Amino acid sequence: MPKKDQPQGERLQKVLANAGFGSRREVERWIEAGEVVVNGEVATLGDRVTPDDRITVRGKKVGSWRLKEQEHRVLIYNKPEGELVTRSDPEGRPTVFRRLPKPKSGRWIAVGRLDINTSGLLLFTTDGELANKLMHPSQRIEREYAVRVLGDVIEEKLKQLVNGVELEDGPARFEDIVESGGEGSNRWFHVVIVEGRNREVRRLWEAVDLKVSRLKRVRFGSVILDSSVAAGKWRDLEKKELEGLLDDAGVPAGKTGRSYASPKSRSKPVPKGKKKRAAKKSVWRR
Structure with missing residues (x-):
């Protein structure tokens, strides 16, 4: 691992969270429990890593490609009542993740939650750092x-x-x-x-x-649920929406150090006249 007086790479918990292994808090708990190993040594909070480092998380080797900067996506999803915001449910009830497309890298992170009886706007992203900023109370x-x-x-x-x-x-x-x-x-x-x-x-x-x-x-x-997203459907955020969301998170567009995917051709464009409330x-x- 890099010497402390010559820091290189990104902090370990940030890299693993951005790669989709879990939230930063989850990753920090694994590190504190000694479940993350870097180059044969048990990692500690604050360690920095690069894609050249050999990392094992909870006994599983991390591919170097997962440590490289990936192109992230941000989706808007219109949650119907009756769905849970969880990856799996012991009772077999439907979850929001079953409807989402499979990302090329990482995993979808829900920006906050809605209870089973609440419907409407949910945001999902593969960018763990952005998700953390959007959910932090200080914002x-x-x-x-x-x-x-x-x-x-x-x-x-x-x-x-x-x-x-x-x-x-x-x-x-x-x-x-x-x-x-x-x-x-x-x-x-x-x-x-x-x-x-x-x-x-x-x-x-x-x-x-x-x-x-x-x-x-x-x-x-700044993201509004409009008529372009029916209940149970999703679409990628348009460029202007994404810029507004990054600004909400306190990260001006172009200064994130990360790239975001352009909307897919199958995604519906944002209507010129967004749905107005009564x-x-x-x-x-x-």
């Missing part, structure tokens, strides 16, 4: 949801939700609430959060004694 990337709420939605409760309520894992709030339709006991809203906590949107409404009957994510950062009735903000 405060907006997630927008269309939500149908059952119950008596009075203005006081909406003000509570934008000012903040206490959940079991700490305070939380909506950045924005826009009423977008419905009548009687079922009303539709568009809400925005900047965290990715488990079931956060549902738990926020439950905190003010209201029930979510439908939930769909319609935007992640006309605003009332807006609640902090």
Whole structure:
């Protein structure tokens, strides 16, 4: 391995995560457990490697081609209700990964999750570093949801939700609430959060004694779920969308040090007029 005073290559955990072996946290746990060997020696956190190094992960040899910089892809997927965001399910329930194309290298990494009863926009990428940046709380990337709420939605409760309520894992709030339709006991809203906590949107409404009957994510950062992607379908991000997403992650386009694949010919182009949400009735903000 390279000497400490002459660092070469990339950090081991970053290389293995980008190659699709797992998240960076998973790889770091394997390294700490002594399950990664480089050039015959047990690796430690902070080690740097190049494609010329001999690496074994959990007893399996890593091909040198997997250590070289690959062309990455980023997909948008429209998740239907009833699918799990996991690679396999002991109960045999359908997962989102069964519908995705096989990447040339690495593996698909989901940017965040949606629960089984939530539909809508999911992003997948083969770039582990980009996925980590997009999911990191410090980026405060907006997630927008269309939500149908059952119950008596009075203005006081909406003000509570934008000012903040206490959940079991700490305070939380909506950045924005826009009423977008419905009548009687079922009303539709568009809400925005900047965290990715488990079931956060549902738990926020439950905190003010209201029930979510439908939930769909319609935007992640600058990427909007439009009519070009039907439920259960995917497409590669277009160039402008990818540039916007990289900017969301704090990585200006052209300065990533990595390359991304161009959209496949079978992918549908982004419509000139993106799908607009329902006309605003009332807006609640902090």
